[in-house]
Structure formats: structure tokens, C-alpha cells
Amino acid sequence: MRLLPAILAMAAIVVASNILVQILLLDGLLTWGAFTYPFAFLVTDLTNRVHGPAAARRVVVAGFAVGVLCSLVGTQVMLEFGPAVTLRVAIASGLAFLAAQMVDVAVFHRLRAGGWWRAPLASTLVGATLDTAVFFSVAFAAALSGLFPAGANAAVEWAQGPAPLLTFGPGAPLWVSLALADWGVKIALALIALIPFRLITGRILHRPTIA
Numbered sequence: 001m002r003l004l005p006a007i008l009a010m011a012a013i014v015v016a017s018n019i020l021v022q023i024l025l026l027d028g029l030l031t032w033g034a035f036t037y038p039f040a041f042l043v044t045d046l047t048n049r050v051h052g053p054a055a056a057r058r059v060v061v062a063g064f065a066v067g068v069l070c071s072l073v074g075t076q077v078m079l080e081f082g083p084a085v086t087l088r089v090a091i092a093s094g095l096a097f098l099a100a101q102m103v104d105v106a107v108f109h110r111l112r113a114g115g116w117w118r119a120p121l122a123s124t125l126v127g128a129t130l131d132t133a134v135f136f137s138v139a140f141a142a143a144l145s146g147l148f149p150a151g152a153n154a155a156v157e158w159a160q161g162p163a164p165l166l167t168f169g170p171g172a173p174l175w176v177s178l179a180l181a182d183w184g185v186k187i188a189l190a191l192i193a194l195i196p197f198r199l200i201t202g203r204i205l206h207r208p209t210i211a
Contacts, residue, residue: 003055006047010063013040014097018070022084029167029181038189040097041124042197044104049119049201053109060101067097086155088148092139100131120197121190128186132179140175 013036021033040063048056071093074085085093104127111119138144140159159175166177 002051003047003059006043006051006055006059007062010040010043010059011066013037013043014063014066015070018067018074018085022079026181027167029177030185034182034185035189038124038128038186039193040101041104041127041190042120042193044101044127045108045120045123045197046200048105048108049112049197050204053105056105056108057102060098060105063101064094064098068094082155087152088156089139091148092135092137095138096131096135099134100127103127103130116198116201117194121194124190124193125187128190129183132183132186136175136179136182140173140178142173 017033017037017040019033020036021031023032025031025034043063044056044060047059071085071090075083075087075090077084104123106123107126108119108123111122140156142160145153159178160173162171163174163177164170165172166180
């Protein structure tokens with residue numbers, strides 16, 4: 001199956017990110033999952049470049065299915081303050097992943113005829129920004145609390161209280177700082193990911209065929 005390596009890579013990234021998101025960094029401003037999840041965009045872009053947008057969408061759907069499974073498992077894992085994955089976080093994670101990855105596929109395909117770096121960079125920047133906006137607003141914003149049952153809202157109240165922006169700025173809901181820190185990591189990794197994208201696509205697309 002030609003897409004199996006991409007599907008396995010996407011699944012591995014999703015599973016690893018769901019586990020590593022439980023490990024906090026910088027007093028909770030970031031998690032280790034923030035450094036693994038952005039590579040999902042690299043897998044999507046590589047698939048898009050080599051096999052086309054339809055294949056990339058299939059890989060995204062496979063990753064989404066793995067993410068849903070991880071969320072279901074996470075709801076059954078009890079930590080000190082409750083389940084590892086709450087209802088709002090699970091819904092936000094699924095929506096953000098699917099929306100961001102599908103937009104990534106569309107943007108990449110539209111720009112694929114340009115310079116080699118334009119499509120992966122632009123698609124990842126747009127996708128990563130959408131991912132951060134959707135996830136953190138749906139998961140934590142008080143303005144959206146009316147969409148969820150009281151129990152789901154109570155589980156995320158810790159992120160709605162005021163805190164210095166990025167630990168040193170003016171006061172803002174804590175989730176805004178978490179979103180900005182997460183977005184910054186995604187943007188930095190989008191630039192770094194151009195290197196493996198170039199190396200891998202160059203190796204695959206210029207691989208000599210055997211008659």
C-alpha cells in the first residue's frame with residue numbers, strides 16, 4: 001500500500017503528541033506535545049507533494065481516526081485532577097486537527113506549482129494558525145462555554161482565569177498565553193521542517209526507476 005508509510009507516520013505523531021501533551025514545560029506554558037504535533041503538517045505536505053491532494057486527505061482522515069481513538073482512551077485515564085482528556089478538549093482537538101490539516105492540503109495544492117518552499121511553508125503557516133485558533137478557543141474560551149454541559153466547562157476553568165500574558169505581559173485569560181506559546185512553536189517548526197521536506201521529496205521524486 002503506497003500510503004502506508006505516511007499513515008503510520010501520521011498515527012505515530014498523533015499518538016506521541018497525545019501522550020506528550022501530559023508533560024508540562026515552562027511552568028505549564030508549553031507541553032512536549034507542542035514539539036511533536038507540528039510534524040503532522042510535514043507528513044501531510046510530503047504526501048501531497050508525492051501522491052497528490054486526494055492521497056493527503058486520506059492520510060489526514062486516518063490521523064483523525066487515530067486521534068479520536070486516543071481521545072476515547074484518554075477519557076478513561078484518570079489523573080490527579082480528573083480524566084487525561086475532557087469532553088471540551090477532545091472535541092476541540094478533533095475539530096482543530098481536521099480543519100487545519102484539510103486547509104493545509106488545499107493551500108498546498110493551490111501553490112504547488114510555485115517554488116519548492118512556497119507550498120509547504122504557506123500551507124503549514126495557515127494550517128498551524130488555524131489549528132491553534134480553533135483548538136484553544138473551542139477548548140478553553142469562556143465565550144463558548146454555552147455550547148457545552150456544565151461538567152465539561154468546569155474541567156477547563158483553570159485556563160480561563162487571568163494571568164500575565166506569556167508570564168510577563170498584561171493580564172489576559174491563561175489560555176491566550178498557552179495559545180500564543182503553542183503557535184510560536186508551530187511557526188518555528190514550520191521553518192525547520194522545510195529542511196526534511198526538501199531532502200525527502202528530492203530523494204523520492206528524483207529516485208531513478210528501474211526499467
